Amino acid sequence: MTIYICVDDTDNLNSRGTGRLARAIAGTISKKYPVIGVTRHQLYVHPDIPFTSHNSCGVIHVDSDDMEIMDELFEIGKKEIYDDFIEGSDPGISVAHDSQILPSLVAYSKDAKNTVLNQEKARTLAKNLNIRLEGLGGTEDGVIGxxxxxxxxxxxxxxxFLMKGNIRDYLGPQSVETLLNAGIDAVYTVDGRLVTEGIVMNPEGKSVKPCPVNGKCILFVDTSDGMLQAVKRD
Incomplete structure (x- = not known):
């Protein structure tokens, strides 16, 4: 089972991004509890939605079915946000266990990718599902994302995935074997072929960007140029 901590709208144009803060929170949590990884999720980009650069949120996945630790996880994230609060940001934070994420929340989440939503809807949904949600400054619009x-x-x-296993330790081109050992579950070409060997090309100084697919961590590669080229997807 999994507990999720989500943060949104924690930055401004001159600060570190929400993804970086989510990784910092994950690092603190991992000192006491097992962290599966951190994922980035793209939300709707629309003129009526204030955002810094890409309107994405960050989610820390904690491997636990102990709902009694949820308040502690929430407070860890809240402290990290307050300790590094950025003027001009409108942060929100939430925490939920698998059992609390019902179809109504999944439907809301899908809507957030192509619809302008509001705080009232987010807060009402959180109240009805008994999910802890809090705005931590500014307009508090981060509760929506x-x-x-x-x-x-x-x-x-x-x-x-922004963080999974130790894939961030491996920068630039890497062997498929190395990436699988680092925390990726499988490598597939964009046209559906399983890749078990070879060198995956990736920009120097950058780690690969695998995706959650059916609960697995999958790296997609393009072979159009005759090489295995890592693909970055949103």
């Missing part, structure tokens, strides 16, 4: 991230992460087929 924070709720959405929970459902998208739970569904297991959205976004990409």
């Amino acid at each position: 924070s709720m959405a991230g929970l459902g998208l992460a739970f569904a297991g087929n959205d976004g990409r």
Whole structure:
């Protein structure tokens, strides 16, 4: 079972991004509890939605069925946000266990990818599902994306991993074997072929960006140029 902590709208144009903060929170949590990974989820980009650069949220996945630790996880994330609060940001944070993420939240989360939503809807949904949700400054509009991230992460087929195993330790081109040992479950070509060997080309200084697919961590590669080229997907 999994507990999800989602943060959204924690940055401004001159600060570190939400993904980086989510990884920092994951690092603190991992000192005490097993962290599966951190995922990034793209939300709706629309003129009526204030956002910094890409309107994405970050979700920390904790491997636990102990709902009694949820308040502690929430407070860890809340402290990290307050300790690094950025003026001009409108952060929101939420925490939920698998059992709390019901179809209504999954539907809301899908809507957040192509519809303008509001705080009232997010807060009402959180109250009805007994999900802890809080705005931590500014307009508190981050609560909208924070709720959405929970459902998208739970569904297991959205976004990409910002952190999984130790894949961030391997930069630039790497062997398929190395990437599989680092935390990726499988490598597939974009046209559906399983890849078990070879060198995956990736920009120097960058780690690969695998995606959640049916609850697995999958790296997609393109072979159109005759080589295995890592693909970055949203």
